[in-house]
Amino acid sequence: MPLLARSVQTPLHIDVRRGAVADLGRILADGRISAGGDVAVVVGPGQGQRIAELIQPSLRSADIYTTVGGTLDAAIELGGKLRSRSYDAVVAIGGGKTVDTAKYAATRYALPMVSVATSLANDGVASPVASLIHDGIKRSYGVHIPLAVVVDLDFVENGPERVNRAGIGDVISNISALADWDLGREVRGEPVDGLAASLARMGAEAVLTMPGDMTDDAFVTVLAEALISSGLAMAVCGSSRPCSGGCHEIIHAADTLFPGTASHGELAGLGALFCTFLRGDERRFAQMSDCLVRHQLPRTAADVGLNSDQFVDVVDFAPKTRPDRYTILEHLALSPDEIRRKLAEYDDAVASR
The missing domain is CATH 1.20.1090.10 (Dehydroquinate synthase-like - alpha domain)
Structure with missing residues (x-):
C-alpha cells in the first residue's frame, strides 16, 4: 500500500513565554540555528537599546541593526547591510513592521530568519508574507516562513495595549x-x-x-x-x-x-x-x-x-x-x-x- 504525504514548511522552533528575549542565545543554540551567536539582530527604533542590553550576554557575536518604517526601501537597505559579513541567521525582534522588513531582507539574500515578536498586532509573526509600503501603498510580498518563532510575553505585556x-x-x-x-x-x-x-x-x-483579556497570560x-x-x-x-x-x-x-x-x-x-x-x-x-x-x-x-x-x-x-x-x-x-x-x-x- 503506497504511503501518500506532502511536505509542509513550518518553523523548526516555536516558543511562547516570558523571558524569551533574554534567553535567545540558548534558544538559537538548542534549535541548531546558531551555536556561536553569529547572527544579525534587527530591532525597531522604540525598544532597540533595551533589547540590545538583554541579548548581549548570550549573543556576544551578534551585530545589531535598527530599521525604521516598514517600507520596501527599508527592507532593501537592510538587505544590503546583511551582506557585510556571513551570518548564521537574521533575528528580527519587535513588532510587525520590524519583522516584515527583516523577513523580506532575509529572503532576498537567502538567509534563515527568526521572528521574535514583542507585540501581537497581527498574524505576520509566522506568516510567509511581508506587508511593506511601496510608493505610498501597502503591498504583500511572498517570503520564506520564519525558521523559528518566539513570543516574549514580558514585552507584550509592556507594549501598547x-x-x-x-x-x-x-x-x-x-x-x-x-x-x-x-x-x-x-x-x-x-x-x-x-x-x-x-x-x-x-x-x-x-x-x-x-x-480573559490581555492582562491574563x-x-x-x-x-x-x-x-x-x-x-x-x-x-x-x-x-x-x-x-x-x-x-x-x-x-x-x-x-x-x-x-x-x-x-x-x-x-x-x-x-x-x-x-x-x-x-x-x-x-x-x-x-x-x-x-x-x-x-x-x-x-x-x-x-x-x-x-x-x-x-x-x-x-x-x-x-x-x-x-x-x-x-x-x-x-x-x-x-x-x-x-x-x-x-x-x-x-x-x-x-x-
Whole structure:
C-alpha cells in the first residue's frame, strides 16, 4: 500500500513565554540555528537599546541593526547591510513592521530568519508574507516562513495595549475568511485545503470564545499561538486564502483610500463583522460582535473615524484590491446605494447588541 504525504514548511522552533528575549542565545543554540551567536539582530527604533542590553550576554557575536518604517526601501537597505559579513541567521525582534522588513531582507539574500515578536498586532509573526509600503501603498510580498518563532510575553505585556488587542481582530477574521473560501468552492469550484482551513479555524475559535483579556497570560498565550497557527495555515496553503477574504479586501481598500484609518487588526475585525452580517449568519455575527465588544475593538465605521459615505466608498472599492479572490463582496456585487442601505441595517444590528 503506497504511503501518500506532502511536505509542509513550518518553523523548526516555536516558543511562547516570558523571558524569551533574554534567553535567545540558548534558544538559537538548542534549535541548531546558531551555536556561536553569529547572527544579525534587527530591532525597531522604540525598544532597540533595551533589547540590545538583554541579548548581549548570550549573543556576544551578534551585530545589531535598527530599521525604521516598514517600507520596501527599508527592507532593501537592510538587505544590503546583511551582506557585510556571513551570518548564521537574521533575528528580527519587535513588532510587525520590524519583522516584515527583516523577513523580506532575509529572503532576498537567502538567509534563515527568526521572528521574535514583542507585540501581537497581527498574524505576520509566522506568516510567509511581508506587508511593506511601496510608493505610498501597502503591498504583500511572498517570503520564506520564519525558521523559528518566539513570543516574549514580558514585552507584550509592556507594549501598547491597543496594538496587542488588534491581534484579536485579525485572528477572529479567519472565521469570515474561511466562510468566503467555502463560498468560492460552492460557486466557482475553488479547491479548499482542509489542513490549512483547520489551522486557521482552530485558533480563531479559541480566541472567539475564550474568557480573559490581555492582562491574563493564559489568554495572551492562546492569542499568540492562534496568530502563529494562522501563519502556518498560509504556509500550508501557499497563499493567504485561509486568513484573508472580504474582511481583508476592506482593510486594503481603507488603507488605499483613507491611509492611517486604523490598524490592520482593528480593520480586520470590523471587516469580518460586516461581511458576516452581509452573509446573514446571525449566530456568528452575535459571537463576533460580543468578542469585539469584550476586547474593546471597533465594530462600526464611526469607531475607526470613517463616516458612512467613506465606508461605502471602502466597501465599493474593496473587490478591486484582490480581483482574483471571490468573497461575499464579489458574490453580492452591491451598488453604492445598496451598500449604503446594508450599512444602515448593519449599524442598527450592532446597536441592538
